[in-house]
Amino acid sequence: MSKDPWRDLSASLAALRKTHDSALMAAQAADFSPVAGSPAALECATEPLAGPWGDTPTADANTSVLLQVTAAMDHLLGLETLLTGPSLYAPFTVARSVIDIASQAWHQLEPGIGGKERALRHINSRLRSLWEQTKLVEDDSRAEAQKIRNDAQQRINVIVSCAQMHHLAVRSPNDRRRAPTVGTPLKSTTVLANACVSDTVPNLGAAFWRFTSAITHGQAHGLMSAFAPTEGGSLPGAAVGQLQISAKDVAIRAAGAPLAVISMLQRLYAHFGWPVGDLDRSGHRLVMVWARVGEVTIPAQTLPGQRVPGS
Secondary structure (H helix, E strand, O other): OOOHHHHHHHHHHHHHHHHHHHHHHHHHHOOOOOOOOOHHHHHHOOOOEEEEEEOOHHHHHHHHHHHHHHHHHHHHHHHHHHOOOOOHHHHHHHHHHHHHHHHHHHHOOOOHHHHHHHHHHHHHHHHHHHHHHHHHHOOOOHHHHHHHHHHHHHHHHHHHHHHHHOOOOOOEEOOOOOOOOOOOOOHHHHHHHHHHHHOOOHHHHHHHHHHHHHOOOOOOHHHHEEEEEEOOOOOOOOOOOEEEHHHHHHHHHHHHHHHHHHHHHHHHHHHHOOOOOHHHHHHHHHHHOOOOOOOOOHHHHHOOEEEOOOO
């Protein structure tokens, strides 16, 4: 057992992040264009959904996912930093954000769906974002707020109109309770996390998501997970104890974050045609470190490099 399991967990995240940084530097030299012959390059060669919502919706869908990947990796850096600090609950809150963002990017990078479906998923993400903007200022009567609301609604109307022009089904175009969708609606984070984190252990991803959500939302069963009872106390029936989290606890309960990131990156590299060797090695080492600290056994066939999770 390591003398500093906290630092081991943090260092494994840093190694994965640095591996990805090296891949990004190589991609930047090519202006982040997908490798010729890769699924992304083949999809971007045609634009079947071009229209008022954009001339290149397929290319936009393929490149915008890089922003989600960047956000997921930035939150992973935050988790990496928190693991070597005095935080008690914050690592789980950040882990939840990692799972949320990484699972969305993972879904957007699903192999074999084709450029049209990928573009529609991106368009639905845009619709949800624009709808959320209208809700942010819904009860604000100031002129500035009204302009934000009107601009966002106008862009929603353009997307809905273009979808109808392409004979695509539009759901809830005027529903104030939910965002409109084109084609297949976006899946919930619980569903995505479940598939992204593990395709071999039923409900594992959902369990990670729900536990970290319980802490994020301040729910008792989440907060009490750090409560260790002790002897003593002067009040009858009073709970006496101390708050403490071990590296083992984090390695077990927050493992969904690095697992989701590994799955996301594997899909990204395969889609853009980037070499996966270094990623597989870093991912394999990370999983082994977290398994060792968490004192759990990982089946060999589920390790990075043996498969592409959820592919």
